[in-house]
Amino acid sequence: MGYPHLSHGRETPVISKYFGDAEARTLAGWQARGGYEVLRQALATDPVDVQNVVKDSGLRGRGGAGFPTGVKWSFMKPDGKTHYLCINADESEPGTFKDREIMRWTPHQLVEGAAVAAHAIYAETAYIYIRGEYTEPIARVREAVREAYAAGILGANAMGSGKRVDVHVHKGAGAYICGEETALMNSLEGRRGNPRIKPPFPAVAGLFAQPTTINNVETVCAAIHVLRNGADWYKSLSSPSNPKSTGTKLFSVCGNVARPGNYEVGMGFSMKEFLWDVCGGPPPGRSFKAIIPGGSSVPILTPEECEGAVMDYEGIQAAGSLLGSGGVICFDDTQDMVRQIARLARFYAHESCAQCTQCREGTAWTTKILERIRDGQGTMKDLDTLLEIADNMTGKTICVLSDSCATPVVSGLKKFRHEFEAKIPKNRSSVMVPSFTTAAA
Amino acid sequence: MSLHAIAPDGQDAHEAHAPVFVGARRTELDELLTRYPTKMAALLPALWMLQEDRGWVSPAGMNEVASVLELTPAYVQGVVTFYTMYHLHPVGKHFVQVCTTTPCNVCGAEDVVNAFLRETKCGELGVTSADGRFTVVEVECLGACGFATPVMVNDALVECVSVDSVQDLVAGLD
Numbered sequence: 001m002g003y004p005h006l007s008h009g010r011e012t013p014v015i016s017k018y019f020g021d022a023e024a025r026t027l028a029g030w031q032a033r034g035g036y037e038v039l040r041q042a043l044a045t046d047p048v049d050v051q052n053v054v055k056d057s058g059l060r061g062r063g064g065a066g067f068p069t070g071v072k073w074s075f076m077k078p079d080g081k082t083h084y085l086c087i088n089a090d091e092s093e094p095g096t097f098k099d100r101e102i103m104r105w106t107p108h109q110l111v112e113g114a115a116v117a118a119h120a121i122y123a124e125t126a127y128i129y130i131r132g133e134y135t136e137p138i139a140r141v142r143e144a145v146r147e148a149y150a151a152g153i154l155g156a157n158a159m160g161s162g163k164r165v166d167v168h169v170h171k172g173a174g175a176y177i178c179g180e181e182t183a184l185m186n187s188l189e190g191r192r193g194n195p196r197i198k199p200p201f202p203a204v205a206g207l208f209a210q211p212t213t214i215n216n217v218e219t220v221c222a223a224i225h226v227l228r229n230g231a232d233w234y235k236s237l238s239s240p241s242n243p244k245s246t247g248t249k250l251f252s253v254c255g256n257v258a259r260p261g262n263y264e265v266g267m268g269f270s271m272k273e274f275l276w277d278v279c280g281g282p283p284p285g286r287s288f289k290a291i292i293p294g295g296s297s298v299p300i301l302t303p304e305e306c307e308g309a310v311m312d313y314e315g316i317q318a319a320g321s322l323l324g325s326g327g328v329i330c331f332d333d334t335q336d337m338v339r340q341i342a343r344l345a346r347f348y349a350h351e352s353c354a355q356c357t358q359c360r361e362g363t364a365w366t367t368k369i370l371e372r373i374r375d376g377q378g379t380m381k382d383l384d385t386l387l388e389i390a391d392n393m394t395g396k397t398i399c400v401l402s403d404s405c406a407t408p409v410v411s412g413l414k415k416f417r418h419e420f421e422a423k424i425p426k427n428r429s430s431v432m433v434p435s436f437t438t439a440a441a
Numbered sequence: 442m443s444l445h446a447i448a449p450d451g452q453d454a455h456e457a458h459a460p461v462f463v464g465a466r467r468t469e470l471d472e473l474l475t476r477y478p479t480k481m482a483a484l485l486p487a488l489w490m491l492q493e494d495r496g497w498v499s500p501a502g503m504n505e506v507a508s509v510l511e512l513t514p515a516y517v518q519g520v521v522t523f524y525t526m527y528h529l530h531p532v533g534k535h536f537v538q539v540c541t542t543t544p545c546n547v548c549g550a551e552d553v554v555n556a557f558l559r560e561t562k563c564g565e566l567g568v569t570s571a572d573g574r575f576t577v578v579e580v581e582c583l584g585a586c587g588f589a590t591p592v593m594v595n596d597a598l599v600e601c602v603s604v605d606s607v608q609d610l611v612a613g614l615d
Contacts, residue, residue: 082478094542094582132489132526133538133583135596168476173485174526176581190484190510192523208478254544254586261587296543327586329544344543347581353523 005259008278012237012248015221016264019105025140027147030108036153038224042116043161047078050120054223056231058246063088063179063216064295064325066313069223075203076121076211083123084207086188086214087114089130089137090172090179093295094347095327098250099217101262103130103137106221107144113220115154115165116227121213124164129184131172142169176351180399181214182206183353194353195399218250238312239268245312249326253279256286256332267312271319274311275303275330286332290416294324296344297404299411321411337416338423341408342370348405359402362393366409378424383413458501461494462487462509470509480510484520488527497528525580533569533576535614537561538593539602542582548589549604554579556607557592574614 007013018024024033042050055070076083087110091099103110110128118126128145130138145167148154158165170188172178178187182196185207206212226234226247234247245267251274254260258280265274275281275291282288288303293311299321301309309319316323331340349363366389369382390406397403413420462470470490473483487510491502498521500514507517521527528536537557541550554577558564561575569576585591588600592610599610 091584092582095544095586097584097586097588100584131584132524133580133593133598135593136598166476171486171489172526173488173524175524187485188482189479190481190512190520192520208482252587254589255547260589327544329547329586331547335547340543340547343541343546347542350581 005261008263010269010273010278011264012266013264014225014237014248015102015106015109015218016250016262018109019101019262021105024106025108025144027108027144027151027153030106030112030144034228035108036112036159038227039112039115039119039153040159040161042119042227043159043163043165047120047122048074050116050227053231054120054226057226057234058231058243059219059222059226059234060245060313061216062218062222062249062326064093064297066323069215069219072203072213072215073117073120075201076123076213078122079211082125082208082210083121084210084212085114085118085121085123085126086181086184086207086212087117087126087128087217087220088179088181088184088214089128089134089141089217090184091134091217091325092131092176092179093297093325093327094344095252095254095292095295095329096325097252097254098262098326100134100137102217102221102250103134103141107137107140108148109221109224110141110217111144111148111154111167113217113222113224114167115148115158116224117213117215117220118165118167119163120223121211123213125166125168127168127170127188127207129170129172129178129188131178132174138169138171145169175353176347177353177399177401180401183399184214185212192353194355195401197398222247238266239310242268242310242312242314244314245323249311249323251311251326251328253328253330255328255330256283256288256335257281257328257330258283265311268315269311271309271311271316272307275306275328279328279330282330282332286334288330289333289335290331290337292321292327292329292331292408293319294322295327296329296347297400297407298322298324299407300415302415336374337412337419338370338374341412341416342367342374344408345370345405348401352401352405356397356402358393358396359405362389362402363405365389366393366405370409373420373423376423376425378420380421380424382424383417383420386413458499458505460505461491461502462505466490466494481512484510484512484517485524488517488521492527497531531569533563534574535561535576535594537575537577538580538583539577540581540583540585540589540591541579542586544582544586545589545591550590552604553590553592553602553607556604557611560607560611575611 023029051073059069060066114126178193183193187193202212345367349367354360393402393406507514583591592602
């Protein structure tokens, strides 16, 4: 549902069905709504069969990369090694706040999803890594875990299955990069959150050098519903025209929009209907200037590009951007795009872990140049320099934070170049010489 | 960071430090250690305990954490400085973090920051007010973008703060 707004008739609430329903927060309330039955059945099922149902459903990772979840789980083989599950609840992609609501309203949904996923990958231990700023979600999930242990749902003999399932909450301490899966593992191990070079991939050597799967909060929650209702049911929730994107997706909508909030719609939903009807369009008296459809790291779209797009992995890609984490950021016609792109670059410069040169230097210089253009101190050559730096920042680093900084800059320059040029004083060909050095002349 | 940081009581941090990991806290840490195969994995949680009890992560506190987790002080300091939520110096009684990242920025977050600096009399970002009650900082994305502008006051998140609501919010803090 569109919490904090009323649910819209065109939504398909599956994961978000109980948002706003305080009773669903408790163990008793969750069980009264059918909770933990999927876990009970899953624990009695061979992990491969669990993996196969999820594979058949077409469920793809909801954290941003969109990797097929069942396939990811199937990388984990019963090899006798200790396996780990990490739930990525570090939700920190600007524009994204869906996992926050899942954890605030339905913490048991996450605990159940984590326990099911742990079983599916032959793991006994799941760590839920929640960003430190999420004080309420942390408290809610911790309470749910406590209740689940007390009821014997978790522990050495989970739900009487004879299998051990432990779920622990791990609190982050403020770092966007810890949402990158290998940085998350380093952080969980008590290290600086620097991303790791892959290979080895987490399924081979991840957390504590053991085979590890990292799943997003929304992904494991969706998996419960897939297992409860079947793969065919899940596929029926989305547009039949694209079998590659199935089920529902939670979109977080923010910025200059009439009704910001979380909305769950079937994959393949019309973006035009979503933005102008479900979310109420731009604030009264204004119009949209730009939309970032999948969190701050994806290319910026114009409203015209959004109008014909459908909201699934392939549809948004066809429109020139990415579905990403589903964080839809709206900019209206009063916004200065140079200023806002500069602010985005500053975010990435602040959050760079600084281990790769292209990122450490690239994010900092991109920010400096954008801010001087913003302040009327730029030159036309700066625009070329920005693109050169962006090129050097793309595809050359350990993780994609660097690429994520370059993306809005490149797409912003392409689509709003006139706004950049309008800020550059005419005939300025080099950086301004401070006045005191020329005073004598 | 100076090793001669002054603790809130005005004494040298090294001399003022009373151990955190004793009694109930030690029991809590011991329970925590059973959750992980390494002691190092308890580093972030241990630092959180230190900060909860003392209000900040002092050099002496880091030394104690290093000692109980069998790490070197330099290693602990290296980790602490990576994360933004650990305070490397004492902060005001009410630590105010205003999100100004793009989604909130387009909704006027910078005006909210300025209103806080004015109302708390902090004047400048990161500076604690003369009465020790407030420290205001800008923070990168709090993950509550649909509720612009979200503000954290210590552990409490306040949604939908506007320039007009700052005065009442500050007045409501003791």
